[in-house]
Amino acid sequence: MSGQKSGTNLLELRIDLDAVARNTRALKESVDPAQLMAVVKADAYNHGAVEVARTVLAAGADQLGVATLAEAHQLRDAGVTAPVLAWIWSPEQDVAAALDAGIDLAVISPEHARAVVDAGRPARVTVKVETGMHRSGVDEADWGKVFAMLRDAPQVTVTGLMSHLACGDVAGDAQNNLQASHFRAAIARARTLGLEVPVNHLTNSPGTLSRPDLRFEMVRPGAALYGLETVAGVPEDEHGLVPAMSWVGRITVVKPVAAGEGTSYGMTWRAPEDGYLAVVPAGYADGLPRAWQGRFGVTVRGRAYPQVGRVCMDQHVIFLGDNPDGVAPGDEAVIFGAGGVSATRLAEQVGTINYEVVSRPTGRTRRVFVGGAIDDAASVTAGEDGTAGGAR
Numbered sequence: 001m002s003g004q005k006s007g008t009n010l011l012e013l014r015i016d017l018d019a020v021a022r023n024t025r026a027l028k029e030s031v032d033p034a035q036l037m038a039v040v041k042a043d044a045y046n047h048g049a050v051e052v053a054r055t056v057l058a059a060g061a062d063q064l065g066v067a068t069l070a071e072a073h074q075l076r077d078a079g080v081t082a083p084v085l086a087w088i089w090s091p092e093q094d095v096a097a098a099l100d101a102g103i104d105l106a107v108i109s110p111e112h113a114r115a116v117v118d119a120g121r122p123a124r125v126t127v128k129v130e131t132g133m134h135r136s137g138v139d140e141a142d143w144g145k146v147f148a149m150l151r152d153a154p155q156v157t158v159t160g161l162m163s164h165l166a167c168g169d170v171a172g173d174a175q176n177n178l179q180a181s182h183f184r185a186a187i188a189r190a191r192t193l194g195l196e197v198p199v200n201h202l203t204n205s206p207g208t209l210s211r212p213d214l215r216f217e218m219v220r221p222g223a224a225l226y227g228l229e230t231v232a233g234v235p236e237d238e239h240g241l242v243p244a245m246s247w248v249g250r251i252t253v254v255k256p257v258a259a260g261e262g263t264s265y266g267m268t269w270r271a272p273e274d275g276y277l278a279v280v281p282a283g284y285a286d287g288l289p290r291a292w293q294g295r296f297g298v299t300v301r302g303r304a305y306p307q308v309g310r311v312c313m314d315q316h317v318i319f320l321g322d323n324p325d326g327v328a329p330g331d332e333a334v335i336f337g338a339g340g341v342s343a344t345r346l347a348e349q350v351g352t353i354n355y356e357v358v359s360r361p362t363g364r365t366r367r368v369f370v371g372g373a374i375d376d377a378a379s380v381t382a383g384e385d386g387t388a389g390g391a392r
């Protein structure tokens with residue numbers, strides 16, 4: 001199924017790797033001398049982990065960050081040799097195999113520290129410390145115990161500490177300063193106990209962009225690499241990021257509808273006047289939520305048309321009015337991205353965040369890469385069946 005070119009797919013996820021590279025370079029320059037850990041978890045926010053990893057590393061990223069061990073192994077299996085840190089794992093998993101694959105592990109509890117030490121082989125770890133978000137991280141009461149346990153294991157190298165901001169998207173939120181001060185205390189404690197902890201990191205995308213004072217020795221952005229604005233209350237283009245993802249369907253049917261006639265299951269919408277309907281082949285099985293009904297538009301030939309009626313499993317309908325531009329079957333219908341509304345704007349319309357919007361496309365969606373240094377043979381898909389990430 002792989003090998004399809006852009007333009008032949010019914011439903012396509014276009015990933016602009018040049019945009020990813022540009023965003024990476026801009027971030028790298030702006031945070032210098034701090035290092036850049038590019039977060040490529042969740043299949044690089046559905047942009048394709050392996051292709052994005054290669055792109056960001058070529059554009060200057062120093063390290064990669066993922067959530068799970070499986071994500072880290074995927075990168076190693078693809079031949080990515082740069083440092084990869086995984087921060088969501090459980091001591092019951094095959095820790096030895098992860099370490100043997102050269103995967104850096106975040107220690108998020110005393111049990112995780114014990115598992116790394118007991119694996120009895122060379123290990124590079126980052127201790128994720130609790131600083132106030134209360135999600136995952138070693139509690140202050142356990143800092144001493146964990147730092148000492150890792151210090152006393154000669155095969156273990158602690159590269160640094162990390163933590164995560166709960167309110168990084170609001171630069172002035174007092175929570176950020178509170179967490180930063182706890183983070184500094186954790187670094188001091190580790191050093192007092194004899195750990196060097198040379199490379200520490202706290203900020204995700206919004207924290208990186210809006211709190212330069214909190215960059216420590218490394219920053220850990222994800223969303224910004226993909227061109228998503230994440231700082232609350234600023235214009236979408238505030239930081240000059242270039243969105244990398246577009247979700248595009250190819251219209252299958254255009255048909256007339258008379259005033260008062262309805263469309264789709266339940267006849268939940270009826271035409272206010274005579275006009276035309278068009279069918280877009282993206283439904284909830286492709287990641288377009290049924291609950292978004294009536295809350296978004298789809299752009300065809302540069303004009304946005306309202307989505308109407310129930311979103312079905314495989315398709316949804318848009319109302320073209322009197323079809324002023326002569327929309328026809330085969331035309332591209334941009335759900336979000338280049339030529340349509342941004343993921344950020346769509347998120348506002350449907351009541352979520354741009355992170356969730358880019359994570360949505362799945363099912364029959366085919367991922368296609370444009371730009372970048374990826375050669376043509378490998379330029380089409382991340383999945384072996386050519387589907388976007390969430391389908392695998």
Ligand SMILES: Cc1ncc(COP(=O)(O)O)c(C=O)c1O
Pocket residue numbers: 039087164203204205206220221222223224230
């Ligand atoms: C621990 C950690 N660091 C960094 C990131 C990247 O965040 P963002 O995409 O906001 O830059 C995430 C994402 O949720 C995360 O969980």
